[in-house]
Amino acid sequence: MDATPAPRAYGVDLRDHLVFPGLINAHDHLHVNAIPALGGHAPFPNSYAWIRAFQEHFQAPEVMAALRLPKALRMRHGALKNLLAGTTCVAHHDPWHPVLDEEDFPVALLRDYGWSYALGWPEYGPPVRESFAATPAEHPWLIHLAEGTDAVARAELAQLDQIGCLAGNSVLIHGVGLSSEDIERAIAQAAAVVWCPSSNLRLLGHTLDPRRLCAAGRLALGSDSRLSGARDLLDELAGAVDRYGLDPAQLLALVTTQAAHILRMPSRGHLQPGAVADLVVVEDLGGDPVRSLAGIARSQIRAVLRDGMPRIADPDFAEWFAVAGVDAVPVTLDGRPKLLASALADPALLALEPGLELAAGPCSDERVLVAASGGLG
Incomplete structure (x- = not known):
């Protein structure tokens, strides 16, 4: 923003108010926020077990009805959900859709990035090695990783490193199964983690300890979609206040300055x-x-x-x-x-x-x- 008011600029009296930068949601799936959530099965050992359980849920009449709505409308709804809670920029972790390029789309989006879905679900999204190799080092590369509490989830960071996809632009979504050694390994590579505690607790019954990653500047906050996560990023913040050993200023950084740094968006978050x-x-x-x-x-x-x-x-x-x-x-x-x-x-x-x-x-x-x-x- 230009700090010098333009001639004839409109003045707004904001005494007794505070102004924050628009929040950054580092992880959402915009098109599924109106899909009814799966109930009665958690906790799952990992996200792959949740995905398998959800296949039958797709046949539920209310899910089928929600999925019949145009995807463009569902994308706009996910964006509006974010905007209503003060989030003006979102990292959408799914294939691009033409509606995301429309001028009146409710929020801004992370655009210069690469992504894969997850190591254990190769049939969806770009192949892991090829996607990582095609992503310039100055752009973030996103992948769901270690989303679980079992041996499968706990082994994923080592697997990612073994295939050469753990680097300074790797952004690991969830990271629940990361050990303290894994966290140090990720920090040493300058990788980052997006923390989605509400989704983790609802699906897995557990979330990661965010303190070490936050102190290293390698943590951002995401709401995930309403399929598993909080209503929005503001609710995610409220649920983390006075919990997890992070003070309010640290939490704010996870959705502003720190998120912008991790996602390589220098004009946002401040x-x-x-x-x-x-x-x-x-x-x-x-x-x-x-x-x-x-x-x-x-x-x-x-x-x-x-x-x-x-x-x-x-x-x-x-x-x-x-x-x-x-x-x-x-x-x-x-x-x-x-x-x-x-x-x-x-x-x-x-x-x-x-x-x-x-x-x-x-x-x-x-x-x-x-x-x-x-x-x-």
Whole structure:
């Protein structure tokens, strides 16, 4: 961001507020966030056992109905889920889809990267060795690894290293089965891990100890999809506050500066000159400023901006939408009134997100331009 206000720039009174960079979700599968989760089987010894159990779940009527929805719509829903919780950039760990390139896609995406799915599931995604070799060293290379507590998961880091795919750009998703020796081995290679504790605990009954990786700057946080993980990254942060031996500032780094460094996105995760203008505005609750973000519900966020434009905000920011020329509609988010950019208010999209709906009233079914009235008080 340019620190010098432009002529005729619009001023927003944010006294008693805090401004954070847009959060970075280092791991999600955007297209499956509306798919009903598998219940009644956990804990699994590893993710491969979960995948096998899920095959029968695909035949459930509610799963089949969800999968019949267009993938583009499901991708947009996964992105909207993230945006509502202050996440403006996501690492999507699946094949690319044309909708991800649309100008009005709700979030920014990690783009310069390589990926494979997992060592034990070679039939899905790019082949491991070929994908790693084709990924430039300056770009991150993502793979699910050691996602389990059994011998299969515990052996995977050594296997990855043996085939020459453990390096400074290797980003290992989950890492639950990593031993302390494995963690030191990964750090020595400058590899990194994406930690998804809610997903780990739900599927495996266990998650990794994040302290050593965090201290080395080699840890980021991901929500995973709702198939197994938290509702969103903000809920993931709230669940980790005062747990796992990490203080609030360390947790914030996992979704801002540290995530940006690991994913090689120098213009994200901070508020210094040159950063993208993706912002999260919250009320200053006093005390440790990070706790004004880490620990709140998504409905408590005052505003989320993408590229300097408000996308969802409290109604008293109506003038901000109007001055920015952003068409918006009134909605409720978990029972609280909000304004949502109308480009995100497709009824089919809103129908997929529990807790988000058009506000009741005579204009609730129309796309309206929020009038520049009332201001910010």
